[in-house]
Amino acid sequence: MTVTATSVDESDRLPSQSAPAPWSARLVRLVPAAAAALAGVLLYVSFPPRTLWWLALPAFAVLARVLRGRGWKAACGLGYLFGLGFLLPLLVWTGVEVGPGPWLALVAVEAVFVALVACGIAAVSRLPAWPVWAAAVWIAGEAARARVPFRGFPWGKIAFGQADGVFLPLAAVGGTPVLGFAVVLCGFGLYEAVRVALEGRRTRTIRRSAAAAALLSVAVPVAGAVAARPLVSDKAEDGTATVALIQGNVPRSGLEFNAQRRAVLDYHARETERLAEAVKAGKAARPDFVLWPENSSDIDPFANADARAVINRAARAVGAPVSVGGVVERDGKLLNEQILWDPVQGPTQTYDKRQIQPFGEYLPLRSLLGAVNKDWTSMVRQDFDRGTEPGVFDVDGTRIGLATCYEAAFDWAVRDTVTDGAQMISVPSNNATFDRSEMTYQQLAMSRIRAVEHSRTVTVPVTSGVSAIIMPDGRITQRTGMFVPDFLVQKVPLRSSRTPATELGVLPEIALVLVAAGGLGWAVGAGLRGRRAARA
Helix, strand or coil: CCCCCCCHCCCCHCCCCCCCCCCHHHHHHHHHHHHHHHHHHHHCCCEEEEEEEEHHHHHHHHHHHHHHHCCCCHHHHHHHHHHHHHHHHHCCHHHCCCHHHHHHHHHHHHHHHHHHHHHHHHCCCCCCCHHHHHHHHHHHHHHHHHHCCCCCCCCHHHHHHHHCCCCHHHHHHHHHHHHHHHHHHHHHHHHHHHHHHHHHHCHHHHCCCHHHHHHHHHHHHHHHHHHHHHHHCCCCCEEEEEEEEECCCCCCCHHHHHHHHHHHHHHHHHHHHHHHHHCCCCCCCCCCCCCCCCCCCCCCCCHHHHHHHHHHHHHHCCCCEEEEEEEEEEEEEEEEEEEEEEECEEEEEEEEECCCCCCEEECCCHHHHHHCCHHHHCCCCCCCCCCCCCCCEEEEEEEEEEEEEEHHEEEEEEEHHCCCCCCCCCCCCCCCCHCCCCCHHHHHHHHHHHHHCCCCEEEEEEECCEEEEECCCCEEEECCCCCEEEEEEEEEEEECCCHHHHHHHCCHHHHHHHHHHHHHHHHHHHHHHHHHHHCC
């Protein structure tokens, strides 16, 4: 039996007048473009620091409305507008200190992925049960965006906007791909349910297969999230550990942060000594270990005796190992390194950041950019090198997984700390460069997703805030303000069991990419058969 693409109903076409005035006709043609852009803005509003996660559903419903049945050229343009509406405000923080040029360039490139995804959604929108195929196409686009160019940029994954949502438990089932798929499927299903209902009202006939597909597209993700709730737990399996997070703050925000290296180190040492005084006075629990942020010692303590003395003094004062975020030169390599500093033995373990940030920690296409504008190359004078091994510190039997700042956005960079034995996860970060923008809240939401995904406590020590302690169920139990010195101390559960998401790794993403490929292949084949039939 040959299956052909279904035609687009009249209800999916924009209303038109028999003889519209020229200006009226132009306005009507602009409606889909405006709707696509506004739907993108609506999706942005669903992201942190706001807790309006549910707005992602109508955002995708509107996207489905403007794409269903479109040709590839129109779909590409509408998808690009949707991408701009979403990414322009979401990523505005990338231009806080360097101006609008890099921000606009990044958004222009990332929106191309959304445009290509929109072409795919339009193609599969003619298939039976199209919301399933279309949602898989969206996740395939996210998978591509997380890998290319320059090893990817996953910021803006739909899952990262769902830390407060009802779908959150699905992160423990299949990670960010399954969580994102559920949200997008539910949004497309909502549109399809409304469309089928309106069609039935007009024709007084309900197509049962279409109605069933629409209802299941909404019901299955919700039911799946409810069924996955038992996977989310904050109970200790391997005892507890008392952890302290230090937020030393910085003298000034912005790119001048790196010129303040000694002051930043002194600030974190001073806050650690203040914690030691609170412990001595009985106002704070004695920590088993202390976590400093990324870049808390940009003076190499292996090469500079003064930096080494400052860290030694702080560790001895608090009487516990301190994980220090340093910048280290070793064997001709520049490394963004976490250093476990014992109060007696000094540095004992290290972890080198593996997913370094393009245009921030290394400069792709350096010679080309230098030929265009030499000032651009001066922003990153020396490229950082990548680490090669997962980071897990062993502190008296407690295993702490490390995903440094930008790495929290990448599924693999967090997962392999857990598969390497981590009982909790730390995400040391430096957000001082981005001032008081939404970036720090977006990144904090990622850490909440990771906590549920792998059922681990996640700590987020940040130079300038917001630092936080997150339970394995995604709840924030303590947090600091921004650009204030502070410390957090809490007993946290240690866990060693693995969620399905941890066990499955990349397999759910691969499965959804294959579903998307199957749907696109079906749509293309149906289109070719339809053209042959028309010619015949």
